[in-house]
Amino acid sequence: MQILRDxxxxxxxxxxAMVRVSPSDDLEVNVSSSVEVQYGTQVRAVIADTLRxxxxxxxxxxxxxxxxLDCTLRARVQAAVSRSCDQPLDWKLVVEAxx
Amino acid sequence: MMDVQLKTxxxxxxxxxxxxxxxxxxxxxxxxxxxxxFWALAFSDNALIGCMALANDAIRxxxxxxxxxxxxLLAPLLAEVxxxxxxxxxxxLFCYTKPQFRGTFAGLGFxxxxxxxxxxxxxxxxxxxxxxxxxxxxxxxxxxxxxxxVVINANPFTLGHEYLIREAARVCAVVHVFxxxxxxxxxxxxxxxxxxxxxxxxxPERDQIVVQAGSRYVVSRHTFPQYFLKDAADITRAYTxxxxxxxxxxxxxxxxxxxxxxxxxxxSKITAQYNKEMAYWLQDAISEAPAxxxxxxxxxxxxDAPVVSASTVRSLLxxxxxKEAKQLLPPTTxxxxxxxxxxxxxxxxxxxxxxxxxxxxx
Numbered sequence: 001m002q003i004l005r006d007x008x009x010x011x012x013x014x015x016x017a018m019v020r021v022s023p024s025d026d027l028e029v030n031v032s033s034s035v036e037v038q039y040g041t042q043v044r045a046v047i048a049d050t051l052r053x054x055x056x057x058x059x060x061x062x063x064x065x066x067x068x069l070d071c072t073l074r075a076r077v078q079a080a081v082s083r084s085c086d087q088p089l090d091w092k093l094v095v096e097a098x099x
Numbered sequence: 100m101m102d103v104q105l106k107t108x109x110x111x112x113x114x115x116x117x118x119x120x121x122x123x124x125x126x127x128x129x130x131x132x133x134x135x136x137f138w139a140l141a142f143s144d145n146a147l148i149g150c151m152a153l154a155n156d157a158i159r160x161x162x163x164x165x166x167x168x169x170x171x172l173l174a175p176l177l178a179e180v181x182x183x184x185x186x187x188x189x190x191x192l193f194c195y196t197k198p199q200f201r202g203t204f205a206g207l208g209f210x211x212x213x214x215x216x217x218x219x220x221x222x223x224x225x226x227x228x229x230x231x232x233x234x235x236x237x238x239x240x241x242x243x244x245x246x247x248x249v250v251i252n253a254n255p256f257t258l259g260h261e262y263l264i265r266e267a268a269r270v271c272a273v274v275h276v277f278x279x280x281x282x283x284x285x286x287x288x289x290x291x292x293x294x295x296x297x298x299x300x301x302x303p304e305r306d307q308i309v310v311q312a313g314s315r316y317v318v319s320r321h322t323f324p325q326y327f328l329k330d331a332a333d334i335t336r337a338y339t340x341x342x343x344x345x346x347x348x349x350x351x352x353x354x355x356x357x358x359x360x361x362x363x364x365x366x367s368k369i370t371a372q373y374n375k376e377m378a379y380w381l382q383d384a385i386s387e388a389p390a391x392x393x394x395x396x397x398x399x400x401x402x403d404a405p406v407v408s409a410s411t412v413r414s415l416l417x418x419x420x421x422k423e424a425k426q427l428l429p430p431t432t433x434x435x436x437x438x439x440x441x442x443x444x445x446x447x448x449x450x451x452x453x454x455x456x457x458x459x460x461x
Contacts (some may be wrong), residue, residue, distance in 0.1 A: 006185050011178045012173075013171075061207070066174075
């Protein structure tokens with residue numbers, strides 16, 4: 001999927017994450033997490049993995065994580081990307097990737 | 100668990116809300132900004148307990164009732180403002196707040212980029228935003244030293260601006276001209292930028308001069324938030340501190356700028372204070388960036404005016420006194436006004452940059 005316009009998903013409540021995406025020629029992912037010390041690496045890995053599954057190769061992605069579980073993080077990234085290109089999520093991709 | 104209801108308002112608050120918003124803001128020692136486009140409000144039992152607002156690309160007027168400050172109300176308010184900003188095509192936000200709330204906003208994904216102790220902190224929601232802008236400036240450098248800079252609004256571009264730039268070019272091998280990018284002036288940014296570019300292209304020194312595109316990191320005095328500062332002196336101190344820190348630390352280094360040129364207005368108290376602040380932030384303040392020498396250039400007069408100022412030109416244009424305005428403008432600006440903006444001699448056709456219809460010919 002290609003990020004065509006600015007969009008966002010999620011909230012800043014505890015246990016959730018807010019994901020913003022914007023079009024860009026390069027891929028840049030910025031993450032700030034309230035659980036950086038314990039899970040920062042894991043949070044980044046989940047985000048990178050989700051973007052890879054969605055086939056996002058370029059874009060400017062900012063995630064403010066408030067201690068979201070992996071499944072929540074994935075859902076928020078998927079929702080933000082899908083809103084940014086007016087395309088419904090390809091659930092086949094999502095399901096296959098999570099097998 | 101406390102029950103909190105969120106409400107959002109686009110544009111003006113209605114009469115029933117203005118009172119309680121003002122009351123909440125006043126209890127936090129802040130006044131309501133007048134150019135707010137969107138409000139997020141939090142209520143508990145029909146009483147307003149928190150508010151946050153969006154103006155241009157900045158979060159403003161944030162206040163939480165002191166009894167609810169530990170309840171993390173900022174998170175839902177910020178989420179509402181965030182979605183409203185994205186809807187309006189503004190993916191990146193600034194946040195102006197008091198320095199004591201810097202930590203709170205840091206937890207919500209904001210990084211401080213400039214601060215005047217005790218008065219104001221400017222944060223942005225991108226850890227590399229200002230750095231990316233700094234890096235981008237490197238490609239606009241020109242060989243030669245010394246390097247100088249001029250920051251102008253050019254609303255519109257006058258003989259005064261032209262003189263300031265030419266004086267800078269007399270001292271410096273390279274001069275970077277920054278046009279304030281914010282859309283809050285009588286002439287749009289696109290028009291102002293076009294007038295500056297045309298004016299510079301007609302100067303004998305044009306090869307030494309780089310006209311820089313407007314940037315959100317060149318702060319305009321007109322859109323700087325004033326609402327949480329008590330008096331005019333504090334506002335000037337806060338505005339200049341933020342603007343000049345960004346200039347010295349982020350804008351000047353990649354370009355090698357060591358000189359800044361400003362016009363003086365001997366009669367204006369605000370300008371006198373501004374220039375004093377400028378000497379402090381650009382030269383004396385502790386910073387990793389090299390000091391920048393400030394050059395005050397006395398304003399010139401032209402035609403019947405003792406000093407050329409853009410505000411004089413705007414009043415003349417508003418009164419259809421194009422002939423008098425012409426004396427204060429470089430030919431390039433005059434041509435731009437007449438041919439591109441269709442400002443005409445005939446008051447029936449034109450009645451100033453803001454009023455285009457219903458002109459009174461008398």
